[in-house]
Amino acid sequence: xxxxxxxxxxxxxxxxxDVLIDGGTVxxxxxxxxxxxxxxxxxxGKVLLPGLVDLHTHLREPGREDSETVLTGTxxxxxxxxxxxxxxxxxxxxxxxxxVVEQVWRLGKEHGYxxxxxxxxxxxxLEGSTLAELGAMHESAAGVTVFSDDGKCVHDAVIMRxxxxxxxxxxxxVAQHAQEPRLTEGAQMNEGxxxxxxxxxxxxxxxxxxxxxxDVLLAExxxxxxxxxxxxxxxxxxxVRWAKARGIRVTAEVTPHHLLLTDELVRTYNPVYKxxxxxxxxxxxxxxxxxxxxxxxxxxxTDHAPHPHEDKDCEWAAAAMGMVGLETALSxxxxxxxxxxxxxxxxxxxxxxxxxxxxxxxxxHGRPVSVGEPANLTLVDTxxxxxxDPAGFASRSRNTPYEGRELPGRVTHTWLRGTATLxxxxxx
Amino acid sequence: MHRHLISxxxxxxxxxxxxxxxxxxxxRVADRPIKxxxxxxxxxxxxxxxxxxxxxxxxxxxxxxxxxxxxINFTAKGSSVSKGESLKDTAQTLEAMGVDAVVIRHGASGAxxxxxxxxxxxxHVINAGDGTHQHPTQALLDAFTMRRRLVGPDAGIGHDLAGxxxxxxxxxxxxxxxxxxxxxLHTLGAEVTLVAPPTLLPVGIESWPCEVxxxxxxxxxxxxxxxxxxxxxxxxxxxxxxxxxxxSRRYGLDGERMRRMPEHAIxxxxxxxxxxxxxxxxxxxxxxCTVVEQVTNGVSIRMAVLYLLLGGNETALxxxxxxx
Numbered sequence: 001x002x003x004x005x006x007x008x009x010x011x012x013x014x015x016x017x018d019v020l021i022d023g024g025t026v027x028x029x030x031x032x033x034x035x036x037x038x039x040x041x042x043x044x045g046k047v048l049l050p051g052l053v054d055l056h057t058h059l060r061e062p063g064r065e066d067s068e069t070v071l072t073g074t075x076x077x078x079x080x081x082x083x084x085x086x087x088x089x090x091x092x093x094x095x096x097x098x099x100v101v102e103q104v105w106r107l108g109k110e111h112g113y114x115x116x117x118x119x120x121x122x123x124x125x126l127e128g129s130t131l132a133e134l135g136a137m138h139e140s141a142a143g144v145t146v147f148s149d150d151g152k153c154v155h156d157a158v159i160m161r162x163x164x165x166x167x168x169x170x171x172x173x174v175a176q177h178a179q180e181p182r183l184t185e186g187a188q189m190n191e192g193x194x195x196x197x198x199x200x201x202x203x204x205x206x207x208x209x210x211x212x213x214x215d216v217l218l219a220e221x222x223x224x225x226x227x228x229x230x231x232x233x234x235x236x237x238x239x240v241r242w243a244k245a246r247g248i249r250v251t252a253e254v255t256p257h258h259l260l261l262t263d264e265l266v267r268t269y270n271p272v273y274k275x276x277x278x279x280x281x282x283x284x285x286x287x288x289x290x291x292x293x294x295x296x297x298x299x300x301x302t303d304h305a306p307h308p309h310e311d312k313d314c315e316w317a318a319a320a321m322g323m324v325g326l327e328t329a330l331s332x333x334x335x336x337x338x339x340x341x342x343x344x345x346x347x348x349x350x351x352x353x354x355x356x357x358x359x360x361x362x363x364x365h366g367r368p369v370s371v372g373e374p375a376n377l378t379l380v381d382t383x384x385x386x387x388x389d390p391a392g393f394a395s396r397s398r399n400t401p402y403e404g405r406e407l408p409g410r411v412t413h414t415w416l417r418g419t420a421t422l423x424x425x426x427x428x
Numbered sequence: 429m430h431r432h433l434i435s436x437x438x439x440x441x442x443x444x445x446x447x448x449x450x451x452x453x454x455x456r457v458a459d460r461p462i463k464x465x466x467x468x469x470x471x472x473x474x475x476x477x478x479x480x481x482x483x484x485x486x487x488x489x490x491x492x493x494x495x496x497x498x499x500i501n502f503t504a505k506g507s508s509v510s511k512g513e514s515l516k517d518t519a520q521t522l523e524a525m526g527v528d529a530v531v532i533r534h535g536a537s538g539a540x541x542x543x544x545x546x547x548x549x550x551x552h553v554i555n556a557g558d559g560t561h562q563h564p565t566q567a568l569l570d571a572f573t574m575r576r577r578l579v580g581p582d583a584g585i586g587h588d589l590a591g592x593x594x595x596x597x598x599x600x601x602x603x604x605x606x607x608x609x610x611x612x613l614h615t616l617g618a619e620v621t622l623v624a625p626p627t628l629l630p631v632g633i634e635s636w637p638c639e640v641x642x643x644x645x646x647x648x649x650x651x652x653x654x655x656x657x658x659x660x661x662x663x664x665x666x667x668x669x670x671x672x673x674x675x676s677r678r679y680g681l682d683g684e685r686m687r688r689m690p691e692h693a694i695x696x697x698x699x700x701x702x703x704x705x706x707x708x709x710x711x712x713x714x715x716x717c718t719v720v721e722q723v724t725n726g727v728s729i730r731m732a733v734l735y736l737l738l739g740g741n742e743t744a745l746x747x748x749x750x751x752x
Contacts, residue, residue, distance in 0.1 A: 199537040269541045318514075
């Protein structure tokens, strides 16, 4: 394997250093490094981060390859600086057996743009009534550690309790999509001033908060780990903060779009803003940012949800929920957290690499940029500003809420175990 | 010339008064032996109804025909829509046939707005009711009815509804009529009070330009007009209120309650009425009830809107929110 010398990069935003990659690992970190025959990447002014890890990606394969495939999704991931993604289970068929999770894992391995860690469904068919074979999925080649019915809430308290108890046997974690189903029947956007005006069914904050409150208490009761997907309300933050203070083993994520966008955008009736959980208010956005900064929220996860054009080019009620996010996540985090002074680049590395790898137990990822560690790295031109053009996306889908919006930062290089997957903004 | 009528909130006071004044002119046409104007001759209007509504569709059709437009009625039932065709494809098919205006009724809030702003078609779009969002021509015909009754037909020309106190009663949560009326009546200077059980008022209503009350009896004596909303019986299954009887006792309008209203006050209803529950026969059949007039006035208002959008020379309607 060839050598690469990254010259003068600000490692985790700190002082400029040279980083030598050799044989898939970081061989040296220092100043004035030289290496004969090494490919040199001039990185003065750029920030070098550990490869990003997304705990919440929808790759759609098998079943909805018109939206995304493992290949296109992992190419999008590499474009966004990710070296590992956790692929959600709501595929067709559902990833609720060892066979399906192994298929997804194998496709990721073959394509090689980033490591794919399948998430196993908690219940058979995501139907919420019968536990899936969690142990078999863990023991499969895919080595599943994260289980989630994401897209649907595990709303039955007994099933949730049993899942939390069961995964303790192999230190798994249940990632909950917190949405009380009865309170969100017909819901299409955040319930509040805007939904009242637009006549769209309201998705109340309490529908998320009630489930989180229940689940942290269940996790405490059975002594297990629970992870809360895509927190979207100020009240959810308060519950997680309380649970952590109480010593409950809860972790939580926030999406980039919930850090930036508000329900005011729904006034356009443009389904590109239709997402689950829905965009909330300005106050929620500010509280989520603060909670990510102070560590109440552990990680940023994209909830990358690709949909074909026709599923969004329609009236609001008929449109699919979700937005793509892998290729814009770091830019949105820079805009909302770094450029606002809430988080430095070490903080970003923690929320987008170290912590998600730790929660999902993604070995080899989320490691320090130091000698002997796997060379999973991301180089970011933080001085860049440009408008988002979905035509250039590697994802098969284009349902981004940021089209035409100017955002800072651009990932220029990504390395997966020393092999470049992205060079000068172009996929290899 | 502005192109669409999507929401009552898009109308300025002057826009709304112009439409009401124009509707007075149109009402005179209805009194003629030959109820027809040549204004929209050669123009094609399609009534694109994705949701059943005989009353509104016939009202628009009568208005279009009185203005001599060529009318196409499209109902989703039994059409390509039931085979899975999208709103966009349906609209573009109609546009390809040379349609000048689309009157759209749709079950999804925001569908007319999407149609008008997504670049799918060039035709004028008139919202004939979308989901639980807006029904602007209903609000206009209600305001027209109020102005005629409370100010007088000829005396009303040029006037708004400043200082009039309007009470709207019932299922506000699911009512596009209530939303449209609050917007328009506020624009016209009226003071609006919504009366309903808390379960039938949307979260976020505090931002609306109106008062909210749970007590009908306290509101009635200070009302110039009381507008009853239809209560959908299927709502009862969703536990919005305990029983039909309890709803009727607290929020139904009977003769006794009507007599607590000022003498000049009128009773309105967008129809169809559920007699016995939300309104008793005594009230529905009284001289103070304007339900039948509202239907008549609906044709005049829709003629005025079509005339001003497609045929008139004056700017009448504001731009959509996005165009602003």
